[in-house]
Amino acid sequence: MGTNWCMMPPVMGFLPQLRACLALMAIGAFMVWTPDAAWGQNSYEIHMQVATGEDGVSILRVGEDFVIEVSLTAQSRRGGFRSQFYRNYTAPMFPAGLTVVDRSESTRSSVAIVNGRYTQEFSHVMSYVVRPAKEGQYTVGPATMEADGKLYKSGAITLSILAPRAAPGVLLDGQDPDPSLADDEFFQVTISRDRVTVGQPVMVSWYLYSTSRLTERPQSDPPESQGFFSKSLFSQNHTYEMERVQLGSAVFFRTLVFRRMYWPQRTGILTIAPRTVSYRTRSGFLNTGKTENRTSAEVKFDVQALPAAGRPAGFLEDHVGQYRLRLDLAAGSMKVGDAIDLTVTVEGEALMTACRGPVMPQLTWARLEPNGSPAITETVENEEKVLGVWKAKYVFIATTEGQHEFPALSFPYYDPVAQKYMTATTEPVKVTVAPAPPGSRMIAPSNPGTVNTAPGASNVLAPKLKPPAVKDVTGSSLRARFWKGSWRWWLVAAPPLVWIGFGVFRFIRRRRLADVGALRRKAARSRRRQSIARVKAALRAGRHEDFFGECERLLVDTLSEIVSRSAMGLVHAELQQALLDKKVPEDLVGAVLDTLEGLDFARYAPGAVQLATEGPAQLEKTLQLLHRLDAFVE
Structure with a gap:
């Protein structure tokens, strides 16, 4: 006879359930109270x-x-x-x-x-x-x-x-490095000349030979150079151009990373200390890159003194270079007591900050006074030479009538190219001085050791000055009565017109807020205008990475609007398929993807693109692509 489970007491089915419940509670308590480390x-x-x-x-x-x-x-x-x-x-x-x-x-x-x-x-x-x-x-x-x-x-x-890496020897400009250096990257220093005299400029250049392209601007501090005055030949917007060269059986990217002009200030052995550069390279598109350091050799010069033979009178050792001298007188005829401008200009290829200018003559028929400090400007030409201009202005006042001659000025200097002393001169200037009008103030000529004490009238117009006419205002002619003219109707109609205008404004504003698509398009247009402004600012300032990054952001924002999701996280295959699904033509998709790759490469490859020449064309190409893509924005 089979067991009728339906007739069993209730406790027979309850006990297994109770045991299972107690077991689950014990397991839960064990898991809660047991430490995480266990x-x-x-x-x-x-x-x-x-x-x-x-x-x-x-x-x-x-x-x-x-x-x-x-x-x-x-x-x-x-x-x-x-x-x-x-x-x-x-x-x-x-x-x-x-x-x-x-x-x-x-x-x-x-x-x-x-x-x-x-x-x-x-x-x-x-x-x-x-x-x-x-x-x-x-x-x-x-x-x-x-x-x-x-x-x-x-x-x-x-x-x-390990011991420090052997630095390559110093080379003259135009010489090739030793092929034995091709086993590793190195930092080469070159000089423009090896025989130097005091004050003679010498150009020192540092070249980096790397096996991969640079991804960032190299970093280095100018080396110590006791006894030299130096100046960088690079501008703030310098572009690092990488040239592919072959050294032995190896191929390197040669980059001119630093260049300075040095002027020795004393004789003897002068040393430019070794220079260390820190740079970052990347061999592939997906590689994170590496940071390396290299050190160049020290540069020593045996600076010779200037020759004593043939040294002209009045020569100063600061005047070493190639100079030209010019004298400009504002007028060739004047009256006694008239003041005109006289300008002396010294220009050429030299260290103009050390120039002292020519010696000015002492005249018995005129007075010559300095008009401020000399103005000095220096410019760098083709990153290879320093050109300067020294300009001094004087106030020239004639004191004696007659026919006079302003004597020629002379400026002795040493030409390191010709290796001899030379003198720059000006031509004498004829000056005609007419008598002064009666009652004019007389000015003494410029004599050394004397002070001009000639009496002169001061403020001769003072007795003729009269006070301005003053008229008292005792009343006002503005007696308008607003309630007896057209103003009354405007004042009555103003409150209801204001309320009507406010209601129309709220109605239009609610309609515009309800149009979500229009708001989204307006926000997108605003972001695009801001991005285009940033692109143009980066182009004008020469900021290489910011320019190409903003161009890429312009395209990515428009693509995100088309595919209705962020395009930043999509690989090229996914982005291509998403654009094709939105009925974007294949030629346009290919052009956009090629432009994105080119922008990404140019952004992280300094020197590969000339921003000043190719930047406007890249911006125009980006704007044309945006105009074509706007037709597919929903």
Whole structure:
């Protein structure tokens, strides 16, 4: 006879359910009260390493900076932990000989789901830029942190610092480097001449030979140069042009990164210290790039004194170069007591800040007074020579009537090209001085050691001045009565007209706010106008990266309006398909994608595009694409 379960007492079916419920409650309590570390929900780690470049190799040498990274990492299977998960972080101990020149902090986060298993990772990365001072073995002590009440410690790392990289020798301009240097990137210094006299300018150039293109402006401080006066030959908008050259069997990108003009100020052995450059390159479109440091050789000059033979009278050692002298007198005829302008100009290829100008004559028939300090201007021509102008102005006052002659001026100097002393002169100037009108003030001529004490009338017009006429105003002629003219009707009609205008304004405003599409199009037009203004400002200022970045943003914003989602996160294949789905022609899609790639390349490749010449054409091309894309914006 089978068992009739329907006739069993209720307690027989209740006991299994009760046992299952109690088991679930016990498991839940166990999971709640068990620490996360026991379950392996949160795990922490601190790791220290030397950051390597994109090639995975890091060779440490004296004088070349490198980066040590300390990663503080937290992993969780449930998520929800705080980003500041650590406490009491202690930086690693750097021994003597390793100097920390910079420090920065960054964060990284990632989420992974593998076979339905969720894992979240969050890291704080402490980066230390270290500069070794001498070769040898160094041990960097561990870094520590606290997390969830426990102390975590990284391992110590041992570094082998090699001897400094051999810098290539100094070359004259036009000479090629030694082919034996083709094994690695190097920093070459060249000079315009090796035989220098005091005051003679010498141009020093630094070339960087790299295996990949530069992605940023190279960074370097001018080297120490005791005994020289120097000036940079680069402008603020200098473009770094990379030239592909072959050295032996290797191909390099040669870039002129620095150029200065040096004027030695004394004789003897003068030295320009080695120069270190920090630069960043990228070999591929998706590579993050690498930062390198290279050092050039020091430059020594045996500066010779100027020859003593043939030195003219009045020569100053500051006047070394090629000069031209000019005298300009405002008028050739004048009256006694008249004052005119006299200008002396010295120009040429020389250090004009050290120019003192010619010696001015002492005249018995006129007075000559300086009119302010001399004006000095310097310009750089073709980044190869410095041209200057020294201009002094004088007030020329005739004191004696008759036919006179302003004597010729002379300016002795040493020409380093011709290697001899020369003198720049002016022609004498004939001056006719007529008698002064009766009662004129007489001015004494310019004599050294004397002061002009001639009496003169002061404010001769004072007795003839009269006070202005003054008329008292005792009343007003404005007696308008508003309630007896047309003003009365305007004042009566003003309040209802204002209320009617306010109502019309609110009605139009509500209609415009209700049109969401029109508001969105208006906001897009406003953003485009602002972006175009930023593009033109960047073009005028010569900001290479900002110009191409704003052009790219213009296209991306319009593409986002067409595909109805952000185009920034789409790869090219996805963006191409989305545009084709919106019925955009294939030729237009191809032109847009090619333009985006070109803008991205030009943005991170300084020197590849001449902004001053090709920038306006690129802007016009971008605006034409925007005009064609506007037809597909919904």
